[in-house]
Amino acid sequence: MGELRKEETRDRFGEALVMLARQDRNVIAMDCDLGRSTRSFRITEVDPKRFIEMGIAEQDMISTAAGLSRMGKIVFVNSFATFVTGRAFDQIRQQIALPRSNVKICGSSAGLTEGPDGATHQSVVDVALMRALPNMTVLIPADGNQTEQIVNAAYSLRGPVYIRLSRYATTNYTTIGTPFMLGEAQVLREGEKVVLVSYGPVLQNVLTAASLLESSGVHVGVVNFHTIKPLDKNKVCSLAKQYRYIFSIEEHSIIGGLGSALSEIIAEMDGISRTATLVRLGVQDRFGESGTGDELLKKHCLDPEGIARSVVGRIEPEGGSC
Amino acid sequence: MIDYRNRKGRTDLEKKAWQLRLELLRMFSYGKAHHFGGCLSCAEIVAALFFYKMNHKLPNFQDPERDRFIMSKGHSIPTQYVALAMLGLISVNELKSIKSLGSRLQGHPDILKLPLLEAPTGSLGQGLSYANGLALAARLDGLQFDVFVLIGDGELQEGQLWEAAMTTHHYRLNNVCAIVDMNGYQSQGAVDMIKSIEPLADKWRAFGWHSIRVKGHDLKEICQALDLVNGQQKKPISIIAETVKGKGVSFMENTFKYHNLDISPEDYRRAEAEILDKLGQLNEL
Numbered sequence: 194m195g196e197l198r199k200e201e202t203r204d205r206f207g208e209a210l211v212m213l214a215r216q217d218r219n220v221i222a223m224d225c226d227l228g229r230s231t232r233s234f235r236i237t238e239v240d241p242k243r244f245i246e247m248g249i250a251e252q253d254m255i256s257t258a259a260g261l262s263r264m265g266k267i268v269f270v271n272s273f274a275t276f277v278t279g280r281a282f283d284q285i286r287q288q289i290a291l292p293r294s295n296v297k298i299c300g301s302s303a304g305l306t307e308g309p310d311g312a313t314h315q316s317v318v319d320v321a322l323m324r325a326l327p328n329m330t331v332l333i334p335a336d337g338n339q340t341e342q343i344v345n346a347a348y349s350l351r352g353p354v355y356i357r358l359s360r361y362a363t364t365n366y367t368t369i370g371t372p373f374m375l376g377e378a379q380v381l382r383e384g385e386k387v388v389l390v391s392y393g394p395v396l397q398n399v400l401t402a403a404s405l406l407e408s409s410g411v412h413v414g415v416v417n418f419h420t421i422k423p424l425d426k427n428k429v430c431s432l433a434k435q436y437r438y439i440f441s442i443e444e445h446s447i448i449g450g451l452g453s454a455l456s457e458i459i460a461e462m463d464g465i466s467r468t469a470t471l472v473r474l475g476v477q478d479r480f481g482e483s484g485t486g487d488e489l490l491k492k493h494c495l496d497p498e499g500i501a502r503s504v505v506g507r508i509e510p511e512g513g514s515c
Numbered sequence: 516m517i518d519y520r521n522r523k524g525r526t527d528l529e530k531k532a533w534q535l536r537l538e539l540l541r542m543f544s545y546g547k548a549h550h551f552g553g554c555l556s557c558a559e560i561v562a563a564l565f566f567y568k569m570n571h572k573l574p575n576f577q578d579p580e581r582d583r584f585i586m587s588k589g590h591s592i593p594t595q596y597v598a599l600a601m602l603g604l605i606s607v608n609e610l611k612s613i614k615s616l617g618s619r620l621q622g623h624p625d626i627l628k629l630p631l632l633e634a635p636t637g638s639l640g641q642g643l644s645y646a647n648g649l650a651l652a653a654r655l656d657g658l659q660f661d662v663f664v665l666i667g668d669g670e671l672q673e674g675q676l677w678e679a680a681m682t683t684h685h686y687r688l689n690n691v692c693a694i695v696d697m698n699g700y701q702s703q704g705a706v707d708m709i710k711s712i713e714p715l716a717d718k719w720r721a722f723g724w725h726s727i728r729v730k731g732h733d734l735k736e737i738c739q740a741l742d743l744v745n746g747q748q749k750k751p752i753s754i755i756a757e758t759v760k761g762k763g764v765s766f767m768e769n770t771f772k773y774h775n776l777d778i779s780p781e782d783y784r785r786a787e788a789e790i791l792d793k794l795g796q797l798n799e800l
Contacts, residue, residue, distance in 0.1 A: 260648020
């Protein structure tokens, strides 16, 4: 169904939320005056009472969600990724993560591709914040089909989950039948010497970059780490033994995201067994700015050509850089 | 349930408050630094809630329609631990474990370790929002109960509390009752000096609440105010209880010095003697 259709993960989130709300009357959605943008408002198609508008008050929303979850509700809280994780971080820490509240924190319009609103509205450290919290599961769908799988997996998991969603439209390259296992990285493509690991909608650019590299004779593997936490440690170790280079590519700061998570595991491996060098591509410890999603990805070398240039530049020192 | 309206009932409630203070000090003598001031100031409020107002529906404390209590000023959770012990829900012996490694009685409330507690608090300002969440869920599920939230006066400097006050009013969650333990002091000094929260009743009213001030160590006044929460109220009710920080121990009263610290065994003896003296007077009534 719709494998070639371009869609935003936030749209598919709205559809998945509606399906869950139809199945389970304990499913609730909350938002901070962004319900039509985050698509959480769609739950009103099932039951208007199960959409709770909190106004522009993220901290209040998170603590209220914790109270609702104590009463057995399964609460999907929504706002832009940077607000829901940043503004309400302490509430998430104390009332969601620490007591393992059954709340699903949905960070919408994540990454640079939030676009024209600029640095204040773009989230480049949300994964770092959520990954650091004990008891938190961090899931990031790469396309529409995977969004449906991830929303269902988050619903089935009793406890706190961060779901990072996007307004950057991508084609569906997974199908609804593609096996999805929480905590298990997906190998999308095998390669020689070089593997590109990524997550979220930017993975589309990574796959295109892999094709570009293929046509110039560089065979690279591609792996989707849709589960940032708990990270698939076995897969990381096997990649570090199988390949010469691992490139982590993310629409997030190189500090605290997937690149950091990989480096934590790889650095602790027995040095003899490890063959790979890790190279972190992403937002290089700086903030975004206004622009279209594609312009911003290009500026940060996260477009297919930029990714390919970065790879060649590193593995062939005379190849220049992005 | 003890009835405050007759003299005997009132004296019984007063005794509960002073027993809370006595057991608090005995419990504290096993630990290290403690929040003496704020734990002692709310003894009458907690006694009125736990021994008069709330329908705990004992022995089934898990009744979905039980009234809820949230200690938003989480550092005063020891007062609730003692109340739970006096209700027989935890053992008096367990009180000695307070704040020690492996204890269910954490320094601030932990609902996983002690599910008898309703809300995780400690980092201030979050309890009223949580209470609203309980009340919203109750409305969705057709359950009837009241939620009482005890808030510190210094805690009202947290902006989130006013976000929550707006939510309570907006959704007409009139079964949520906020009680302010107005003891006048916070960690580093008098609330008025640190950052004034006055005019407080006007603030609550401006946020759509009914607000009343009571003498916070007068059980008749506290209980009368709590009687306003009767299912008929047209607005959520905030009770501003004027209390004395460190109430009951002369050298701890009206100072911020005993907000959080360790005291000597000699000071414990002096404090306990004063409270035993007061309990003795009540027993003679």
